[in-house]
Amino acid sequence: MSAREAQGSGTRVIMFMGKGGVGKTTVAAASAILAAESGQRVVVTSTDPAHSLGDVLGRRIGSVPVQVTPGCHAQQLNGRDRLEESWAEVGGWVRRAFGWAGLDDLEAQELMLLPGLEELFALAEVTSLVDSGRFDTVIVDCAPTAETLRLLTLPEVLGFYLDRFEQQRPLRRAVSETVRRLGDLPIADAQIAGATRRLADELSGVRRLLSADTTSVRLVMTPERVVIAETRRTHTALGLHGYATDAVVVNRLLPEHVSDDFTARWRSAQLERLDEVREGFGGVDTLIAEMSPIEPIGAGTLAEMARVLYDGREPTAVLGTSQPMSVVTGADGPELHLPLPNADRGEVDVWAGDGEIHLTVGAHRRNLLLPDALHGRSVVGASLSDGTLVIRFDADVDAERDDGDA
Known part of the structure; x- marks a missing residue:
């Protein structure tokens, strides 16, 4: 089953999702640093192609986890290596089939990489972090909401079609000789079928990991009507696909003590939006991060931000409940x-x-x-x-x- 037997070990996975620009990466990094302060072994890893996790931490990071504070590691995921390893046999057959159809090799290579596959296999690397046994908690800084929702549904959708591919093997064997007589179209043989099965199993592992009881999503937003509306739609979509949300984070709320009328009116409007959030996301906790006078970069500043954000809560606890099907x-x-x-x-x-x-x-x-x-x-x-x-x-x-x- 992998992923430490679908998290039978209890490894905690927390995924931070949100619209681009709401401070999702900052909140994820801050949460990881605070969790490590309590003695947990934590890794924060990013599937966001913007590669801003290192910028927030104030240091260079790569595809291998590196320690950034005692107990806390950081990593910028790159799914290309895993993609090439898992997709090589199936993708090679697809490329040959495209070549048979008249595409040149360069065009075939471009088309065989389905949109989102590289990002999906970056997400699959999260299972490797869980399986390694090195960490008590894996915190994921996800790509912007729309892209991540598509990635979260891909394991199920691709698994559905790969299962159908497996079921049709007897029919393909029966017609393969006839097709060969008509031309030199590459036929998916037993080796390709085996590679397809391994790919389906890998995607199923991602699905099991992300829907396990010890995995939850935290939705990051700013107190703006449009952002809140999109976040509510995301909450619905996550419920549809069986992913549990345990908290929402309202980031960049203006501080209580403001010095001018314009800013005071802006904060008043934000507080109205905050009430909407508390009423519209029943069953999950609401965390609030006020706007800081300085940009939150570096471990010390991030840790202080997280202490205010969680206000005595344990960052890795399950902060709210979401009923399953x-x-x-x-x-x-x-x-x-x-x-x-x-x-x-x-x-x-x-x-x-x-x-x-x-x-x-x-x-x-x-x-x-x-x-x-x-x-x-x-x-x-x-x-x-x-x-x-x-x-x-x-x-x-x-x-x-x-x-x-x-």
Whole structure:
């Protein structure tokens, strides 16, 4: 299973996500340094292609973790080596197939690297940090929100297609000789199938690690209406894909004692937004970082920032609760409960069939395999209430109806 048996060891993973420019990297670095002060072995690692973690820490870092303070290491992830190792055989076959189709080698090499693959395999390096046993806590400074959401869904989506690839092997063997007679199209042989299986297993390991009980997301935002709205959508998307959020961080709140009317009015507007955050992210803790008169760079300044931010809380504790998908017994039959915090009813669409639930929430989509307890049952209705999607199933197995809509 890897990733220390899906975190059976209890290794803590905390992922800091947020819109570009909200101070996500600074908050992640500060959290790591404060956690190390309590005696934990901590590494803060960045998948953000902006490579700003070293700038925040005030020192040069690379792809190998280096100690920045006692107990705290830092690393700037680069997924290219892992990508080339894991994708080499499959990518080589794809390149040959593109060449057969008439593309020159340079074009084929460009097309075979699917968008996001390099970043995804940078994220896969987090499993290596957990497996190493060197650290009690792994803190991840993620790429900006939209890109990270895409990366978090890639293991599941690619795993889905790789599984289908495996299931079609007998058919491919049957037709391969016929295809060869028609031309020299490269056929995916057993070696490619084995490489595909290893790739699928690696992606599954990422998925298990990031959805484990000891992994949680912290959403960083500034107290601005547009940023808060995007963060709420992110919160919903994370719930859709089964990722737990345990805290939101409101960064760069203007300090209480301000000297002029303009700044005082600005702070007043920020406080109104802060109330919206506290009301709109139920079940998770709200952490507040005031704007500093000096730029928070270097271990000492970051540690002080973190002490104010956490205000006596342990940075690596689970700071809030997020309910997982569950099956419960309803009045008329079994129900599947799926948390969708901040989702609007008009954005939710549900369809069931072939042992799967197909969900759409705004621009985000997910296919869920039904738990064994619900196999053979039909959806009879769905509703969204208090941030939880409730999908109701017929009490009898193999009922006639086979779909539902919310």
